[in-house]
Amino acid sequence: MSSIATHAHDSHHAPDYSHDPRFRESNIRASGGSLSMLCLVVAVLGIGATVAAAFAGPGKVHAMASFQAAAMGGLAICLGGMFFTLVMHLMAAGWSVTLRRQLENMMVLAPIMLIVASVVPLYDLFVGHGLLYTWMSPEFSGNVLLQKKAAFLNPSFFCVRLMIYFTLWSIIAWKMNGYSVRQDQTGDKWLTAQARFSSAWAMLVFALSTAFCAFDLLMSLDFRFFSTMWGVYYFAATAFSSVAFLVLIVASLRRVGKLEGLVNSEHFHDTGKLMFTFTVFWAYIAFSQYFLIWYSNIPEETAWFLVRKQHGWQYVFYLLCFGHFIAPFLILLFRSVKRSYHALMLIAVWMIFINFTDMFFIVRPMVTTRDTVGETSPMSGLWVDFAAALGVLGLLGFLVIRRMAKLPLVPTKDPRLPEALHHANYV
Amino acid sequence: MAKNAKVYVTESGENVFGVIAEFATAADIYHAAEKVRDAGYTRWDVYAPFPIHGIDTAMGVKRTRLPLFCAACGLTGAGLGFLMQWWMSGVDYQMVVQGKPYGAWEPFVPITFELGILFTAFSTLLGMLAFNGLPRHNHPLMRKERFLGCSDDTLAICIESADDKFDPEQTRAMLERLGGKNIDLVEGD
Numbered sequence: 219m220s221s222i223a224t225h226a227h228d229s230h231h232a233p234d235y236s237h238d239p240r241f242r243e244s245n246i247r248a249s250g251g252s253l254s255m256l257c258l259v260v261a262v263l264g265i266g267a268t269v270a271a272a273f274a275g276p277g278k279v280h281a282m283a284s285f286q287a288a289a290m291g292g293l294a295i296c297l298g299g300m301f302f303t304l305v306m307h308l309m310a311a312g313w314s315v316t317l318r319r320q321l322e323n324m325m326v327l328a329p330i331m332l333i334v335a336s337v338v339p340l341y342d343l344f345v346g347h348g349l350l351y352t353w354m355s356p357e358f359s360g361n362v363l364l365q366k367k368a369a370f371l372n373p374s375f376f377c378v379r380l381m382i383y384f385t386l387w388s389i390i391a392w393k394m395n396g397y398s399v400r401q402d403q404t405g406d407k408w409l410t411a412q413a414r415f416s417s418a419w420a421m422l423v424f425a426l427s428t429a430f431c432a433f434d435l436l437m438s439l440d441f442r443f444f445s446t447m448w449g450v451y452y453f454a455a456t457a458f459s460s461v462a463f464l465v466l467i468v469a470s471l472r473r474v475g476k477l478e479g480l481v482n483s484e485h486f487h488d489t490g491k492l493m494f495t496f497t498v499f500w501a502y503i504a505f506s507q508y509f510l511i512w513y514s515n516i517p518e519e520t521a522w523f524l525v526r527k528q529h530g531w532q533y534v535f536y537l538l539c540f541g542h543f544i545a546p547f548l549i550l551l552f553r554s555v556k557r558s559y560h561a562l563m564l565i566a567v568w569m570i571f572i573n574f575t576d577m578f579f580i581v582r583p584m585v586t587t588r589d590t591v592g593e594t595s596p597m598s599g600l601w602v603d604f605a606a607a608l609g610v611l612g613l614l615g616f617l618v619i620r621r622m623a624k625l626p627l628v629p630t631k632d633p634r635l636p637e638a639l640h641h642a643n644y645v
Numbered sequence: 646m647a648k649n650a651k652v653y654v655t656e657s658g659e660n661v662f663g664v665i666a667e668f669a670t671a672a673d674i675y676h677a678a679e680k681v682r683d684a685g686y687t688r689w690d691v692y693a694p695f696p697i698h699g700i701d702t703a704m705g706v707k708r709t710r711l712p713l714f715c716a717a718c719g720l721t722g723a724g725l726g727f728l729m730q731w732w733m734s735g736v737d738y739q740m741v742v743q744g745k746p747y748g749a750w751e752p753f754v755p756i757t758f759e760l761g762i763l764f765t766a767f768s769t770l771l772g773m774l775a776f777n778g779l780p781r782h783n784h785p786l787m788r789k790e791r792f793l794g795c796s797d798d799t800l801a802i803c804i805e806s807a808d809d810k811f812d813p814e815q816t817r818a819m820l821e822r823l824g825g826k827n828i829d830l831v832e833g834d
Contacts, residue, residue, distance in 0.1 A: 505754060512751050515743065551716065553708075644698065 233636055234405075240479040240639075246626045248476055250619040257615035264609020268602055276599035279585050281606075282338045282350045287581035288606035289335035290436060291459065291574040292614045294452070296331045297428055298460020299324025300387065301453070303394050304424060307410075307417040312637025313488060316480045316628045320467045322398055323621040324460060326391045329384050330617065334610065335435055336380050343373055350584055353441035363442050363518065371441060376434060383431050390420045398629055405631035428453055436577075439584050443522040447507040454503045455573055458496040462569035465489050467618070469559040469566070471627060480628055483557040484641045490556025493569065497550060501543035525583050530597040534579045541572045574607045653806050653813055659832040662785035663689070663805035664816050665792065666825025671697050674800045677823040678703040681802060684819060688808035692786075692795040714772045715765050722764025726757040785833030803831065 235241045265285075272281035299321045306314050306321070339351055348355020353371045358364050364371065397413040400406070429449025437448045445451070465486070471477050511519045527535060546565060555561045582603065629635070653661035668674035671693070678691050682705035691700055727750075734740065735748020745752075774780065786792045786803060795801055802825065804816050813830070820828050 509751055509754065513743070551712075 233631075233633070235630060235635065241628075241630060245476055245478055245480070246628055246630070248471065248474075248619075248622050248627055250623055254616050254619035254623075257612045257619060260612030261609050261616055262612075264605045264607070264612055266609075267605035268609055271599070271602040271605070276602050278346070279349050280599055281602055282342065282346070283582050283585050284578075284603040284606040285610075286335070286338040286350065286435070287577040287603065288574060288610040289331070289338070290452075290581070291455075291570075291577045291607065292610040293328070293331040293335045293431075294456040294459045294573060294577070295463045295570075295614060296324050296328035296460075297387075297424075298456035298458070298463070300328055300390060300394075300424055301428075301457055302460060302464070304390075304417040304421045307394075307414045308421060310414065310634070312634040313485065313641040315632045315634045315638040316477070317464060317468060317485060317489070318632075319398065319625065319628050320464055320622075321460070322395050323467075323618055323625075324463060326395050326621065327614065327617050328387045328391055331614065332380070332384050332387060332431070334613065339435060340377075340380075343376065351439055351441075352584075353438055358441070361441075367441060371438060379430065379434055383427050386423050386427050390424065394420065398632075399625065401632060402626060402630050407633035410633055425449075425453070428456065436580055439581060440522060442518045445507055445511065445519065447503060447510075451503050451507055454496065454500040455576060458493075458500050459570055459573040461489060461492045461496060462566040462573070465493065465559070465562050465566040466570070467622075469563040472559055477627060480639070482641075483559070484643055485638075486559045486562055487553075487557045487643050488641075490550060490562055493546070493562070493565065494550040494556070497543060497546045497569075501547070504538070504542070525586070526579060529583075529586055531579070531583050533597075534575065538572070538576060538579060541568070542576060546572075570611070578603055578607075653811075655830065655832055657832075660834060661806045661813065662831040662833045663803050663807075663811070664813070664820060664828060665786070665789065665801055665803040665831050666820035666823075666828045667791070668800045668802065668825060671695075671800065673824055674802065675700060675703050677802060677820075677825065680823050681804065681819075685810055686804055686808050688811075689802065689804040692792070692799075692801045692803065694796050694798065694800075709776065711769065711772050711776055715769045718768030718772075719761045719765035723757050723761030725764075726760030727753055730756055785831050788833060789829065789831060791827060791829070 239245075268281050268285050268288075271284070272278045302314075303318060303321045303325050305311075306318055342349055342351050343354050346354070348357065352358055353364055353367075354373070369375075393416055394413060397409045397416070401409040429452070432449050432452030436452060437443060437445065468477065468481055468489075469486070472481060508523065511523055525531065546569065549555055549565060555565070632638075655661060666677075668677055674691060674693065675697060678700060681689060682703065691697075691704060693700075730753040731748050734742075739747045741747075742752075791799065792801065802820065804811060804820070806813075810816075817828055
């Protein structure tokens with residue numbers, strides 16, 4: 219409180235924390251050299267194993283599906299970082315300033331993860347000719363449902379859209395990250411106001427581009443299927459997994475003795491509330507989508523769930539009901555859990571796992587909808603899915619840790635820092 | 646909470662409710678509350694016309710167990726809601742609706758959810774009232790002219806005679822030591 223009062227007369231500059239021991243270099247700088255190398259090794263091994271699986275045993279379509287599911291899980295984390303960066307600015311949130319840098323680090327990787335998530339669709343478009351994405355296959359070119367959607371689902375527009383997402387996300391990430399980095403250097407508090415202004419249009423762009431990206435990269439896997447809730451469904455995945463990833467990063471930093479006095483149990487309490495929020499939000503979205511499709515019983519829609527409720531996929535469906543909603547819901551209800559970063563860390567690992575499972579549930583059954591069902595068990599070769607998920611997470615971890623090493627772990631001259639440092643939950 | 650075995654009575658024959666003391670500032674009453682807490686008193690309260698941040702920690706107030714009660718009621722409501730629908734449309738009066746199976750769980754979810762919310766909402770409100778001993782029509786403190794200032798500009802601590810550690814002389818002396826002003830005996834109940 220006192221720092222607000224002392225600096226109130228200073229019109230252009232944020233409070234000066236340069237001599238505050240909490241902002242000493244050792245507390246707000248991380249190198250993470252060995253861990254980033256470990257992540258790189260995991261990435262190479264995981265992605266390597268997935269590629270190897272394409273040429274042996276499980277087969278090409280299986281490997282493509284595994285990798286696409288994993289890549290969409292990774293992209294979700296980065297897009298969620300973008301969402302939270304924007305929403306924190308829009309809400310003029312003070313409490314989360316000391317967490318924002320990590321959200322920004324996730325955000326700037328969104329364009330890179332889009333490239334990772336575009337590898338399989340573009341390969342399928344130009345080389346595979348619809349091995350996984352059925353609409354790219356010449357086999358279906360005469361299909362009446364596809365012809366109705368051809369104005370949207372055609373190779374050239376598809377590529378253009380991917381480039382549009384890449385451009386828009388690059389602009390948002392570059393602008394939002396730029397404000398933050400420049401403020402660290404100059405301490406100009408009006409950058410916060412500019413960031414808030416930009417967040418308004420960026421949020422609209424983010425919402426639309428994320429929804430359309432989800433249509434292109436996930437919903438179009440089965441061109442017959444459509445759901446008006448699909449964009450929100452993928453958005454729920456982005457917010458859900460990114461807040462878990464944020465907790466994982468920040469709690470890890472706390473464990474190695476960083477961010478002391480900058481992030482405490484009050485901040486974890488609030489991130490825990492966000493984890494709870496998006497657990498419930500996902501359940502609401504997922505159930506609403508499933509319920510309406512189940513009720514209205516329109517063949518193009520129902521077929522999608524019909525595949526996913528037999529041949530062994532129903533166990534994944536039950537796992538999602540329990541592991542994506544019921545279990546985290548009941549556990550996160552407890553205040554003591556939300557205030558303990560050790561407990562939150564475990565839940566965050568689970569949440570990231572279950573979000574990859576969600577993507578797996580969307581993408582992987584496509585392998586059996588194309589093949590004749592019954593030849594091989596659809597649940598065979600799960601190691602490829604684990605390898606792909608670990609590979610993508612390893613890559614993401616490597617990139618995130620490298621970014622973390624470049625900048626201070628928290629914004630050092632944000633005008634709302636005092637609010638974050640005095641943050642307390644009174645209930 | 647064990648009721649104090651001793652019952653203190655004034656000269657005029659009225660039961661003693663407790664001892665009240667006024668404090669000048671929020672900081673004073675905050676520190677006094679810490680001392681009263683550390684002295685081991687449990688049945689006492691701080692009265693102020695505005696919220697004082699952190700006063701619950703200074704008083705050593707434990708967190709309410711109301712959420713556990715609400716959760717139990719909420720789960721009961723959700724369970725009953727599900728059972729009711731399952732029994733009605735899956736057992737007692739089976740009817741084909743849109744070709745869906747009897748007792749399919751999907752249509753039960755909204756009403757299960759709503760009954761869960763309904764039970765939680767009612768148990769929260771009623772439980773809060775019950776845990777607080779509300780509604781109550783009168784309170785011995787209301788007879789004190791000076792206490793009415795607690796809705797305007799007075800900060801006061803009242804230690805009740807039902808407290809195990811209560812002693813008319815010693816408690817009064819302690820409040821005096823802590824800087825309490827206008828210390829007075831409260832009669833009634």
